[in-house]
Amino acid sequence: MGGGSPMQTVLSAPGVKDGKVVSFTLDAATDEKDTVAGLIRSIIATSSPAQRTAFHVFHINTVVDLFSAWRRTLPNVRPYYAVKCNPDPALLGALAALGAGFDCASRAEMEAVLALGVGVGGVPPGANRSIVYANPCKAEPHLEYAAEAGVALATYDTESEVAKVARCHPRCELLLRLKGPDGGTTGGDLMNKYGAHAHEVSPLLRAAQRARVAVAGVSFHVGSPVSRVDVYRGAIESARAAFDAAVALGMPPMRVLDIGGGFRAGAAFDEAAAVINDALADVFGDLLPCVEVIAEPGRYFAETAFTLAARVIGKRARGEAREYWIDDGLYGSLNNVLMDHKVPRPRPLAGACPGEKTYASTVFGPTCDSQDLVVTGYQLPEMSVGDWLVFDNMGAYSTGAGSKFNGFDISEMKIYVAYSS
Known part of the structure; x- marks a missing residue:
């Protein structure tokens, strides 16, 4: 690892410096997930309508902190990151820079x-x-x-x-x-x-x-x-x-x-x-x-560092039940539901008001396969087409294992590298 702080070294590393790094302020009094949600809202607000599709946020500070924790806890064991878990170039570059x-x-x-x-x-x-x-x-x-x-x-x-x-x-x-x-x-x-x-x-x-x-x-x-x-x-x-x-x-x-x-x-x-x-x-x-x-x-470094934002593109109400379609699914980065037994816990980006009514909801992915099912019977407040759902801890066996099934190409999904101070 080169001179300067670990974060400075990471930000100047190949794979990281080659792309745009979004900076934001992490408020010590605010939950990190809420702060990342605020960044997601900012990204959506500044994107053109054509760009408002599912994307990931990679919080690079998380990897720096996890690497430091590894060195403290297993000081005599060098980590060799399992690339298959998530081959994102910024993640690989950050880990290489850290050693x-x-x-x-x-x-x-x-x-x-x-x-x-x-x-x-x-x-x-x-x-x-x-x-x-x-x-x-x-x-x-x-x-x-x-x-x-x-x-x-x-x-x-x-x-x-x-x-x-x-x-x-x-x-x-x-x-x-x-x-x-x-x-x-x-x-x-x-x-x-x-x-x-x-x-x-x-x-x-x-x-x-x-x-x-x-x-x-x-x-x-x-x-x-x-x-x-x-x-x-x-x-x-x-x-x-x-x-x-x-x-x-x-x-x-x-x-x-x-x-x-x-x-x-x-x-x-x-x-x-x-x-x-x-x-x-x-x-x-x-x-x-x-x-x-x-x-x-693999997952030790990748899982908690990535957050998925997916847009609601369709809706159906059947009595008290609600069904939604989003623009990512089991053939995209949510394939970890199948491959890695991930249990998704989506939350509305807009948040939920205290006492707000929720509905037993089914969330489908965008493909025409009826098995492209993300959650079922999951309690969510009323959502509308154009709203967003946030999925935390989405870095492990997600984007790296997606496909192009039905023409939905996971490789086209944007990953924003975020740095907090």
Whole structure:
């Protein structure tokens, strides 16, 4: 991170400085969400009618604060942001400026990070230590691109992947991906798709040994978001067993431990960090001076930093029930309802008056698919076409996973980068 305050460094970072940053004053006596709502009203008021469509506000201060909290709470664990969670260039640029690394799963994700100056193409293999190619099953052209770009740390959990790496990127170092214990996830459970079982660890290490591909360490992921933080201890114990197995096979000592993601900002993060810090001290205490510990947080940095504003474009009243259509939905940034089990809690941008009557309301997205349903039976005051709904905590698995279904293109949605003082 360069000189000056963290915020000054972030505001001058590639990906941030390249776009217009909207500044506003954060009143200490006012709730942050209400202040952001005021900014949304200002954006709408100064937009032309043609521009008054759904948009996001990215409050960049939130990421700066979360990064600082990470450094205080997990001081010996470098975060490698999971790009898949939200690939917004301003978010990537801010995290790069703060000192984060990046978890990339494809050529496009690596290119997005490299475009910000996090390493450059054509560097010698192994020169870029800020990207982990954290996809255990990689397409050969993507792997060849990683070799060209100097991205030389990648995950694996099958013997076929060892052969592929030996053929396409022989100087790449590997992290053996372990199957972690069940984290009681409510969203993304990766356990059935990725991760070596305990009895597979030694054979996979031997496969790399035979192929003369270096194994730098171990990775695991306990799912996202994690509701049972105690699972990190079990996963760290399994990782130590893999470290010891490599020593028993006469392999060079491992030096990287990747504890994955699943973190959510707030009290849950503090609880997880306490378990992780204790487990690392207990299980890896004798190795820590020689082992780099990294993690792959996604939603921790992205979720609470983004707010969605969506416009009511249609309405129907049926008795006491109300139905509304908005200009974003399950095929747009609200796809996190399906993909990430998001429970939307929309609120009227205009606010609600005390004692104002509310109605059991259904909110649909804009497509012609009847399953494009955002909420149903949700209490809202009377809304009109042209009114706006606000959705908080919309940064995780939202804009990055939308589509162009029915001609509604998520890539055209405006994201306003906001800085508060």
